[in-house]
Amino acid sequence: MPLRAPIRTSQILTLRKLQCLNAASNEFRAAPVVIAVSHQNQPELLKRALKSAVEQTLVDERKAQIAVLDDQSEENWRDITGAILDHPAITILTARCGSPARSRNQILDWAEKQPQIKWVARLDADDEFAATNSLEALYRQAETQNSIAAIGSNKLRINGSLSSNINHASPKELLNTEALVQLVQSFCIEGQKRELPSCNLLLRADAGLRYPNIRSAEDHWLVMRLLFDFPDRVSVVSEPTYAIYSLTGNDTQFNRDTGYWADSRKKLAFVAQKLLELKNNDQELVGYGLEGAVWLEGDTVRKQFYPWSMTVTEVTMLKELLKNEATPIPPVQWSQAREGFWHYVTPKVAYSTIRKHIPFDQVVHFLQALYKAGIATLNIKRDNLRLTPEGNLHYIDIGKDIQPLTTSYFLDMCARLYGIGILGYDDEELVRRSSTLRPEEALSEIPGFTNFYRDLISGLHGQDSAVTTAPVAENEAADVTLLIKCCAQDADGLYEQVAHIVTQLSFPTTFAETILLVDGYAGPFLRQYAEPDLQSVLDQAARLKADGLIHEILTPPKGTESIQAIYEQWFGTSEASDTHTINNAPLYPQVWAFSKIQTRYVLQCDCDVLVGRKRMGHDYLTDMLDAISVDGALSVGFNIPKATNDALAYQGKAGEFPPEVRFGLLDLHRIRGCLPINNPVHDGRHQLTWHRALQQFQKESGRHTSLRGGNPESFYIHPRNEDKASLKYSAIRDLVAQGIFPAKQAEQFDLVPNAAWRYPQRHEPVIFLLKGRFTSAIKLRRCLKSLEQQSDHSFGVILIDDASGYAHSWHYPEQMRPFKNRYTLVRNIKREGHIANMQKAVSQICTDPSSMIVILDQDDYLMQDTVVEQLLHARAKGHDLIQMPMFRPNKPLKLYQPDYNSPRQKGGGNTWAHMRGFTKDLFDRIPIQHLKTADDDWYRQVTDYATMLPMAELARSPVYLDAGYAYWHERDDYSATHKEQEVAALKEILAKPALEKEGTVEPSPACDESSP
Secondary structure, rough: OOOOOOOOEEEEEOOOOOEEEEOOHHHHHHHOEEEEEEEOHHHHHHHHHHHHHOHHHHHHOOOEEEEEEEOOOOOHHHHHHHHHOOOOOOEEOOOOOOOHHHHHHHHHHHHHHOOOEEEEEEEOOOOOOOOOOOOHHHHHHHHOOOOOOOEEEEEEEEEOOOEEEEOOOOOOHHHHHHHHHHHHHHHOOOOOOOOOOOOOOEEEEOOOOOOOOOOHHHHHHHHHHHHHHHOOOOOEOOOOOEEEEEOHHHHHHHHHHOOOHHHHHHHHHHHHHHHHHHOOOOOOEEEOOOOOOEEEEEOOOEEOOOOOOOOOOOOOOOHHOOOOOOOOOOEEEEOOOOOOOOOEEEOOOOOOEEOOOOHHHHHHHHHHHHHOOOOOEOOHHHHHHHEEOOOOEEEEEOOOEEEEHHHHHHHHHHHHHHHHHOOOOOOOOOOEEEEEOHHHHHOOOOOHHHHHHHHHHHHHHOOOOOOOOOOOOOEEEEEEEEEEEEHHOOOOOOOOOOHHHHHHHHOOOOEEEEEEEEEEOOOOOOOOOOOHHHHHHHHHHHHHHHHHOOOEEOOOOHHHHHHHHHHHHHHOOOOOOEEOOOOOOOOHHHHHHHHHOOOOOEEEOOOOOOEOOOOOOHHHHHHHHHHHOOOOEEEEEOOOOOOOOEEEEEEEOOOOOOOOOEEEEEEHHHHHOHHHHOOOOEEEEOOHHHHHHHHHHHHHOOOEEEEEOOOOOOOEEEOOOHHHHHHHHHHOHHHOOOOOOOOOHHHOOOOOOOOOOOOOEOOEEEEEEEOOOOOOHHHHHHHHHHHOOOOOOOOOEEEEEEOOHHHHHHOOOHOOOOHHHEEEEEEOOOOOOHHHHHHHHHHEEEOOOOOEEEEEOOEEEOOOOHHHHHHHOOOOOOEEEEEEOEEEEOOOOOOOOOOOOOOOHHOOOOOOOOOOOEEEEHOOOOHHHHHHEEEEEEOOOOOHHHHHHHHEEEOOOOOEEOOOOOOOOOOOOOOOOHHHHHHHHHHHHHHHOOOOOOOOOOOOOOOOOOOO
16 A cells, blocks of 8 residues: 555646746847747647747748746657757757646746836747738837737648638728627627737737637637727737638647637637626726626726626625725625626725735735635735735735635645735736645745744634743742651652652642651651652652652661650650551651751651542641641641532641641641650550550640641541552542542541442543543643633543653643533553543443544644634535645745545545544544554554554545634654554555445535636
8 A cells, every 4th residue: 555645636726836948049049039839749740840940031031039948848848849940049048837828828937027128929839921022011010000019811721731811910990999899799709710810919028918728719818808909909910811820739639629719719708798788888907807897986896797697696705705805905885786697896086906916914914814814815916916005915806716715725826816916926827736746845836935924823823822821829838848758669650650649739839848758767658658668768758859759868877766755755755666556556766857857837648648639729838727727736637528619627636636647737736735644654665656645645735636627628538558559550549639539438537448439430522532642731721721721611521641650740720720511531550552542432431422623732722712613614515524724934934625435545535634533433433453563562553543544544524624723733743663563564554444334424625626
């Protein structure tokens, strides 16, 4: 299977790439007349045409030169044409033009830039001059009469035989408007064989006229314009005959066979009659073209459309598109005449015409305004652009070439306007032509356009960059230390657990210091649940400190003197020298650590507690400090999950509660004032833990208390040792961290592991799946902001962080807060990969088979605020796979329109591209083997291909919605090794058998190739 779509010929926007292959000699280049011969693959006929050209008297006199323009002929055309091309009068040009009209226009553009050339004489490659003085006759008369053009007569060659009939150019017929119209009617409608002598033309190089790019009769349209607009400045030369014209050209015959020939002539006849009517009615004609005629009526401008050029459906569309008068397009009022013709009127404005360049700012403002309005103006050329008296750029050609915006249309119009306005290109330098280049390759040939377009789109979709880091605590509790207690059996997962505690507790108020107490006791342990590994604990502690999560590591000294000194301070006796109580509970390490704390207060907790925050903005620490300030309070316990959302008053009688050893705030200043306290010794060990000894003291004192209560927005849960194994790869810690717990857990200090712990299920009609790992805060914020800005909020969000760790993702719940009950946040303990995460989200968390799942990477964002609206509308039409355009700032010129017909044969056919949405049902129907490698592992590379290719094949009704860019996608460049792995995986994926769909594929919108 091909890794890329096969190269094909298509209509794309390309430069003409004019090149001079051979220049005429200096003496001929000074000639004022150029004989313009364009051709494509006509070398034998070209030889005859050139022979007649070099024999012209003006060439002999060095007053005429010859320009041959080759429009992408086969490589050997010069060899076949032969030695005639070596004539010193001949300049050989080559360009990518794409049609006979555009080839002729290229020569006109070229000639206009040659300062010595005043006249351009037309000679088709399959025609020839009728006499050696044919050109001289037109030239002399045009010069004498100061004309802008001269028209001659022609003979006819039909199927290789010269006809006796001559198409005489008659001044009485051509220079009289009514006679001209009658001639046009005669050959266009009535079947007269003699047509306008349009091929027999000598035109001033600076006349500014160009052939319309139509399939047939383009020369008649140009000559009719000449004769209508400049009847007093056109010379008509009947004798000698100018050319022998062939009626059996390939293009002519094709146009006859397909109907273009007759259709174009019927339209020509209609326009000629209409122009005559306007002239006879003394209308002040402003302009006319292939779509309609425009004239002045007082202070207004009126345009009447020809019957074939405007329908009620198109008018309705234009009314809707142009209802915003802030767009750089004149406001119009529509009406329909009794004859059915559509008209509009618009106020007359003192516009200025466009010259070679347009101010840069006006180009940008014009494009930005049209993009925001959702409008594409396809016929970008100088005749259709004007500057208002205020200097603003307007598009004045209101008609069919104004269309709803698509990315393809917008890219084309940007390129054309940039080329014309900024680079000063000719109007036809950039148009759609047949080419084997990829569109982005062709556009990248335009100097500076890649950066221009990237900056333009970036400016249109810029995101607020104020938030550049994760939230930072605004306050510091300068008199509070956070102390986390651990021992050798806490080695497994200690780093992440401590990171969980620290990040959960350090906002919105942080601590003066964060300390990790490492108990060096080697065992045996009370209720031991894991093999001790003190070295691993110390190594992880060092990492925690290096990463800035803790400030200090405390390890109690082991000497008897130190132990007895601390016990003497706390309990008034040095009889005991064991670090643990008679029941093997730790005692010495904790009270020793308290002696090292420099602040008045310590928030101390076991390293295994699970900290829940329903709202990160809840300042639990200030609440606890306020509570402990009550006279006699020695400690305040951290709250537990409650069955109510109401804050409970802090309370506790003397001795009612012990200080919360697992998690509580201690007033060390007051506690030290109570020391020593009683703690009996038996067999060299104290009988009570420090918190039980304090509780006993409180009872005896009658005035000292430990308090419990507070706001349930912050709480903790303690897993029993026997339950810790079940926490290793479960979601419980993540759920608790978000403040989520099942009803059975309410009012319980200890974890209830068999309660209904699960992530919130999603059932919205549209669900965005946000996957990522170590996504920067600014990128995640802009992603979420693009969702918040959606006009329709009937969507859900699943955000999966693939094991970035709590040090990175601690603030994610607060970032998700704007979505209220419409989001599910999943933070993996270990990295699972894209496909495993998709399966978890789509197959386990999403419950409605009809839900549309939309992939939105966390470092990307939506570029429109109507994405959800569009998705819901398409879903209502039955589409089960929906894609929308993405913009890649590193590849700004590339468009990614998916091809749903046999995409596996086309390197994926862009079905992988963002933005992509699919129903849960469609995803669940993917055979598992299509998502796995030959080694039965999930694909880790090109997972977008692995998932989207089978869904594109299975989809009953895929669709591509293009109303402008919908998805901003950026990523860092991959390494060479990664790319090699991608290629290998892609080969394997493409080689899998195509899947059979149920039903037929509804066609997606065709690629927009109608732009001029």
